[in-house]
Every structure is written in structure tokens, then in C-alpha cells.
Amino acid sequence: MPKDSVTPRTPTPRLRKPDATDGAAIWELVKACKPLDENSMYCNLVQADHFRDTCVVAEIDGEVVGWISGHIIPERDELFVWQVAVSDTARGLGLGRKMLTHLIERENCADATHLKTTITKDNDASWGLFRSFARHIGGDLTDEPHFEKEVHFEGRHDTEHMVTIELPAPVPLRRAA
Template sequence: MPKDMTAPCTRAPRLRKPRKTDGAEIWALVKACKPLDENSMYANLIQADHFRDTCVVAELEGELVGWISGHMIPDSDELFVWQVAVSPKARGLGLGKTMLLELIGRDACEAADHLKTTITKDNAASWGLFRSFAREIGGTLTDAPHFESGAHFDGHHDTEHMVTISLPSPGALARAA
């Protein structure tokens, strides 16, 4: 039997706001992107519907290959990125960073002066993505333990470090593009 000779991707994924009809496909993408925490399909549906302005999906040939869930933190000028998922089919294209740049350029995120996310110390891919993103935008990245294994997860999950990246002003971002 011949090997699967999948042609390399030659087209760039199309970025857009999610729709509530994307919920099940987002859920399946997150499940395929270990070690991401799997949320319920309903949680992904709510994110795609209620938080669509601060979330991004990437489509390639009709298939979702990327997802960022995020929200503006209440009573704060900070954007929180909950999850970044990139399908194995789209890895190596810089899609995670491209989606982050798309997100911080949106009107819904205009007031954000910092991007925050949480990462466990052993998640090298996430550290690499957010460090690269910070360098790209000229932002400063700091981190500190935030949700601690014993105090918050009853020992069932590794400590999550709060990563904070300073964001450029919207005008500076537009000039850099």
C-alpha cells in the first residue's frame, strides 16, 4: 500500500471570528492538540458565540486548523488568552503568532495594554510562542506563579504561571504592520 503523500500547505489559512456553529469543530480541534485542557463542547460553543470578538479561528480549505479563545478581563485593560490550538496540519506556519497579532489588532481589544495567559512550566511550545510574540511586538514578558498546584488545583494540575506581555498602543501596532 502506498504511503500517504500529503502535499505541503501552499495557501495561508483564513482568519476570522468564530461562529456558534463552529463550537463542535473547535472542541474537536482542542481535543487533538495535546496537552491542552479539554473543555466541554458547550464551553467552546459559548466562547464562539458570546466572546467571538476576542476569539479567532483559522480555516484552511474549509477546515478549522487554528483557534484562540480569549476575553477582556472585567474592570481591566487586559486581554486574557485562554487557549491557543493549532492543528498538526498547520504547524510550522507561524499560525499561533499570526492569530495573536490578528487578535490584538481588533477593535474589541483596542483598550488592552497587556496580554495575559497562564502556562505551566513544562509547556515549551506555549513559552516559545508567547516569547516570540512578545519579541515581535516589542513587548516585555514577565511571569509569576498564579494558580498553584496545591492551593488551587488540590494537587491535580501543575502550577500555572501568569504570563504578562506589554502591548503597544493601537497606533504603534498599525504603524508596524
């Protein structure tokens, strides 16, 4: 087979907890992933630093190509996913679902019984991702209007629907005999 007919291998993204030094790269990624709402660079830096146990960075060759920001909802066993961003260069790899799966498998998320996120009705990519994720883990997905356009956003932002996905119970660790 001629050498130039070999297709290049698709690199496997490395998934990890973020740290404060990732803040600027995360901010740039979110900015490039329309229609995501942009936050300040400082917000992304704080998320990467203070909420690193419930956030995920994906990188290829040292470049941040994926991001999930999330947190455990206070006094509830629910993981809230705020944003999922995947760069154009990493699309088509199933990276969003891989990052979500990686996140729910972390020890810090082991007690979460549900994953929650909000999505506007017209965000087809997010609906597709979370429906695919729910099927992948065998969880039921429900939604209802939550943050409403007129009540919460003064008419400046579409209604956000609260999506709830039932998470599987964690597999108990087996004791050595």
C-alpha cells in the first residue's frame, strides 16, 4: 500500500479535571461554540479552580477541545451541568457524551441520582447530546419549562427547559476474598 494513502489516526482526547491555568483556554472555547452563553474569563477561571471536581476538560495535543462545567446542587443528590462545549476540531468524536460519562463516573459524583441541565427548545445539538447520553446510560429523560423568558429573563432570552436524567445506581465495589 502506498505510504500516502494511509489515513491519519484520530487522536484520542485526554479527559481530566481542569485547573485555574485552563481558565483562558476554556473561555476561548466557549466563545467559539455558538450559541453558548459567554461568561467572563474570570467566571471560567473560578469554575476550573473551585468546581474542578465536577468539571471536565478534554484536550488533544495540549489544546483544550472540550469543556463541561457543572456542580452538585446544594443539599440535593443532583449533578447540574451548566455548559458543554466541543471545538470544531473535535466534533464527530462523540466527545460530549464521553465527557458526560467520564463525569458521572467520578467519585465526587457517585452520590448523584440525577443529572440536570437546562436547554432552550431550539438548541438541537444539546437535545441530541443529552438524549443520546440518556439512552447510553439507560436513564429516563424528562423536561419542563424552568427559567422562563418573561418571568426570569425580562424577554431577553428564550425559556430554558430543565432536563432531568435519572442516573444509574453506582456499582458497589467488590471486596477481595
